[in-house]
Amino acid sequence: MSQHLILNAFLMNNGHHEASWRLPETDVTAYREVAHYQHLAQVxxxxTMDSVFFADSPSLFGTNLERRPTEALEPALLLSAMAVATQRIGLIATSSTTYEEPYNLARTFASLDAISHGRAGWNVVTTADLNAGANFGHEVAPTHAERYSRAEEFxxxxxxLWGGWADDxxxxxxxxxxFxxxxxxxxxxxxxEHFRVRGPLNVARSEQGHPVIVQAGSSVPGMALAARYAEAVFTAQPSIEDGRSFYAELKAATRRAGRNPDHLKVLPGLVPILGSTEAEARALEQQLDDLVVLDHPLAQLAGDIGIPASEIDLDAPLPTDVRPVEEIQGNRARYELTLALARREQLTVRQLLLRLGSGRGHRAFTGTPEQVADDIELWASTGAADGFNIMPAVLPSGLETFVDHVVPLLRRRGLFREDYEGTTLREHYGLPVPTAGRPLEATA
Amino acid sequence: MSQHLILNAFLMNNGHHEASWRLPETDVTAYREVAHYQHLAQVxxxxTMDSVFFADSPSLFGTNLERRPTEALEPALLLSAMAVATQRIGLIATSSTTYEEPYNLARTFASLDAISHGRAGWNVVTTADLNAGANFGHEVAPTHAERYSRAEEFxxxxxxLWGGWADDxxxxxxxxxxFxxxxxxxxxxxxxEHFRVRGPLNVARSEQGHPVIVQAGSSVPGMALAARYAEAVFTAQPSIEDGRSFYAELKAATRRAGRNPDHLKVLPGLVPILGSTEAEARALEQQLDDLVVLDHPLAQLAGDIGIPASEIDLDAPLPTDVRPVEEIQGNRARYELTLALARREQLTVRQLLLRLGSGRGHRAFTGTPEQVADDIELWASTGAADGFNIMPAVLPSGLETFVDHVVPLLRRRGLFREDYEGTTLREHYGLPVPTAGRPLEATA
Structure with a gap:
């Protein structure tokens, strides 16, 4: 762990748990209200969290349309409205290199960086989902290799473009x-090979130089890209052993790429389900799980593993004859994680689906604020994480509870800031300001 | 004129006048501050103006980089931040059909419409400028015909996509x-021919159905597109006679396209330069004109007319052997306007350049609030306009003066609202809410 813990608030409409919207407390219209997101950023x-963060895909997540809010307002627009309701918090959005134009994307994020005075970050992803491709004229999804080749040039x-404007x-x-x-x-x-772009960009650099580069693919080419370019990596790590080995591997790759490994922050996802007592936390988890309808998740899993849903027994372990990882062109890292989770913890299909539904493959931790703080401290102090992407199961309550009950414990232990020391996201993360100039100089 | 006058505030960094940033009063850093734009929206x-509006192009306006602020923060991001600082005002941004993907654009504007609860508008343009094309892999600008064919399908x-979500x-x-x-x-x-897009969009309809469609090309194909799709047209009309003939022609074309001509609002640009007395207004105009450096505008004009700058006499009339209109692939309507302006008013090249610099080809009117109100009433009451795009020469002062001194006169004459009657941009404009469903039903 470098300098101090990093904590992002990973936001997702009414919460990361599939059934969060069905809780009595949840305002089901909030996910379309900018005031909801402004409130979350203020919380x-x-x-004193480092940033708020949005995942994204340019498509309607088709299969689960009936089971949860699936609309997704454009994240950069939400972050712009959240920027003007806050002073310090970082603002990170996902945007795909697969179906965007680099000039437009560079401009959008540079604009957010200007509007927020240096608080923007771009989570670089590639999009495998053919639901997205079909919105951009693609009938066949690009292969893993094609996507990463385009992503690197992108x-x-x-x-x-960001480096084209000198500071003077x-x-x-x-x-x-x-002028x-x-x-x-x-x-x-x-x-x-993929682009021909003249520039210059029509937006100059910000107080932090340019937006922080975040990367979220944990596959082999994803890690290679991260080692060269990323300043933070969002990753799903199911156990502390997995976390430590990923952390060590990525830091080593960053060093091999000629970069300072402290300048790449490893941030696993964590879904805290909190209660004043452990029993209270377990009761909330149970309440949420009881509200999950398993039809759609089962259909999705059946599609992934290549076995008809009708042949899968919910209360038996995952069948052994599932589709091999190499045949997956989409989110390979996530598929591997799903299989590993089911095997290691010997889950039934029902248990597996509930675990996936609670945080889409990320690690859930159910317990008291003290227990969550212990868990965070353990990971951060034993080389498994530089910090976490906190993924509240229910919003806004899960974030409020984390901020009011877990953050004070982390502060008391000297692990987390009492107040912001800087004004930019780079300052929060402890990252250098890149010099203006050519691409590879920018992150070297 | 239908129902009541429509008044938009067309915003442009420090003001529409080329030299507005050089006035002693101007804060030269404001054009990069979101607070500046939020203030303008609040003014x-x-x-009770109908909307604020941004022009846009995905490029740095190269030739004038040294003479005025040329950065352009992404307008939808600015409007999102302005939406949360206001309650009623409409929010219109320009976005090009030439270098965007329809899915991304539909989503951005639907998101702005959701964030603002039905106050968004999209000004549909095509982009001829090769400075823009070169940022998207184009070495040759698409022809006028190609751009309009793509624009219509776009x-x-x-x-x-907007019509894909039923309201229930x-x-x-x-x-x-x-859910x-x-x-x-x-x-x-x-x-x-140009696109293959499956959908559905990942954003549902707003309180006004979908964003208002604005169109800004006044060429022949531009008008044809407007007659079929546009709900408002922004246009540069140098004289009231030009305005009346354009108005009559476009309303007739709209009727021929099977639409109610009241559902297309004709809104010429107007650059008011105001003073308490006419002499004071003239002095402000003179002060601004004296601050214009003519080197770049002259180079631009020379390029347009096809005559070297060194051969042009600033104090003589425009040469007669200029490039013919048919050879222009770019903004043809604007070029025609420039030539017509020079000829009709027998301007010297210097005078012509100053006129163009004061509002980029739009009509400037220098006088007292009373005189500006008279001018607006004359146009609106004699079939030349449904309202205006007000283009303050200097910002924020020009907008403040217009709101505080011209708007009250228009209200007193019963031409303009005392307060907003509705909450959406469609309600302000007096436009119907389109039904969900297939494209052509949406605006028919």
């Missing part, structure tokens, strides 16, 4: 009538 | 565990 900021273009490019001298010094704004002239 | 809302896809698609019934009724969310399955 996270009250807890990143170089975006970093190049804007003069704004009323007397001479010179920008055009010799300090560089044309990119990128010509590559 | 416009104080004046519009059909966007309207189709979201049930959110905690007891049964059904969305998937039978009420339609797949689009668009297959056309």
């Amino acid at each position: 996270a900021e009250r807890g 990143l170089e273009v975006v970093l190049g 490019a804007t003069i704004a001298d009323k007397a001479s009538g010179v 920008h010094d055009s010799s300090r704004v560089e044309v990119l002239d990128h010509v590559g | 416009a809302e104080r004046g 519009l059909e896809v966007v309207l189709g 698609a979201t049930i959110a019934d905690k007891a049964s565990g059904v 969305h009724d998937s039978s009420r969310v339609e797949v689009l399955d668009h297959v056309g």
Whole structure:
């Protein structure tokens, strides 16, 4: 663990648990209300958390339309409205390199960085889902290799555009009538396999240079990309042993890529389900699990493993003859995780589906604030994490409870800040400000 | 003029006048501050104006980099932050059909519409500028015809995606565990010449159905597109005669397209330069014009007319042997306007450049609030306009003066609302809520 713990609030409409919207306390219309997200950002900021974060995909998540809110307002627009309701908290959105144009994406995130005075981060993903591809003229999803080849070039273009403005490019001298010094704004002239982009970008650099680069793929090419470019990695790690080995491997790869491993933060997801007593926490977990309808998740699992839903016994272990990992073109890391989880913990299919439904493959921890703080401390102090993506099962209550009951414990133990020391996301994360200039210099 | 006057505040960093940033009063850093735009939206809302509006292009406006602020924060992000600082005012952004993906654009504007509870509008443009094309892999700008063919199909896809969600698609019934009724969310399955988009969109309809469709091209194909799809047209009309003939022509074309001409609002641009007395207004105009440096505008004009800058005499009329209109692939309507303006008013090149610099080809009116109100009333009451895009020469002062001194006069004359009657942009404009469903039904 470097400097201090990093804690992001990973937001998801009414909460990460599949059935969170069915709780009596939940306002089912809140997921479409910008005020809901502004409130969440303010709560996270009250807890001096590092950032709020949105996942994203440019499609309707088709299979589960009937079982949970599936609309997804454009995350950068939400973050812009959240930026003006807060002062310090970082603002990270996911955006795909597969179905966007690098110029538009670079501009959107640079704009968010300007609006928030240096609090933006971009979670770089590739999109395998054919539900998304079909919205962009694709009939066949690009292969894993194609997606990562495009993603790498996409990143170089975006970093190049962001680095095109020198910090002294804007003069704004009323007397001479010179606004920008055009010799300090560089044309990119990128010509590559996937893109041809001239630039310059029409947005200059921010107080933190450019948005923080986050990466969320934990497959082999995902880790290779992270080692070269990412400043933070969001990852699903089911056990502390998995966490330690992932952490060590990624830090080593970062060192091999010629970078300071402290400049890449490893942040596993954690779904805390909290109660004043352990029994109270377990009761909340049970209440949520009882509200899950298993038809859609079962259909999805059946599709993944390649066995008809009708042939799967919910109360038996996962069949052994499932589809091999190598045949998966989509989210391979997640599929591996699902299989490993089922095997290691000897779960029945029902138990497995409930576990996936509670945090989409991320590790859930049910207990008291003290127990959650212990868990966080253990991971962070034994080389398994630089911090966590906190994924509240229910929103806003799960985030409020975390901020009001877990954060004070972490502060008391000297693991977490009492107040923000800087104003930018890079300052919160303890990352250097990249110099303006060519792509690879930017993160080296 | 239908129902009542429509007044939009067309915003542009420090103001529409080329030299507005050089005035002693101007804060030269404001154009990058979201608080500046939030303030402008609040001023416009104080004046019960219909909307705030941003022009846009996905490029750095290269030639004038040294002479004025040329950065452009992403307008939808700015509008999202402005939405949460206001309650009623409409929020319109320009976005190009030439270099965007329809799914992403439909989602961005639907999200803004959700965030603002039905106050969004999309100004549909095509982008001719090769400075933009070069940021998206284009070495040759698409022709006028290609751009409009793509724009029309783009519009059909966007309207189709917006219409895919029935208003009763979201049930959110905690007891049964059904969130969305998937039978009420339609797949689009668009297959056309330019796009293949399956849908559905991941954002449902808003309080106003979908964003208002605005169109800003006044060329022949631009008008044809407007007659079929647009609910408001932003246009540059240099004289009241031009305005009347454009108005009559477009309303007739709208009728011929089978639509109610009251459902397309014609809104010319107007750059008011105001003073308590006419002399004071003229002095402000002179002060601004004296601050314009003519080198870049002259180079731009030289490029347009096809005559080297060194051969142009600033104090003589425009040469007669300029490039013919038919050879222009870019903004043809604007080029025609420039030539017509120079000829009709027998301007010297210097005068022409100053006029263009004061509002980029739109009509400037210098005078007292009373005189501006007279001018607006004359246009609106004699079939030249349904309202105006007010383009303050200097911001925020020009908008504040307009709201505090012109709006009260228009109210006193019964031409403008005393308060908002509705909450959505469609209600402000007096437009019907489109039914959910297939593209052409949506605006017919």
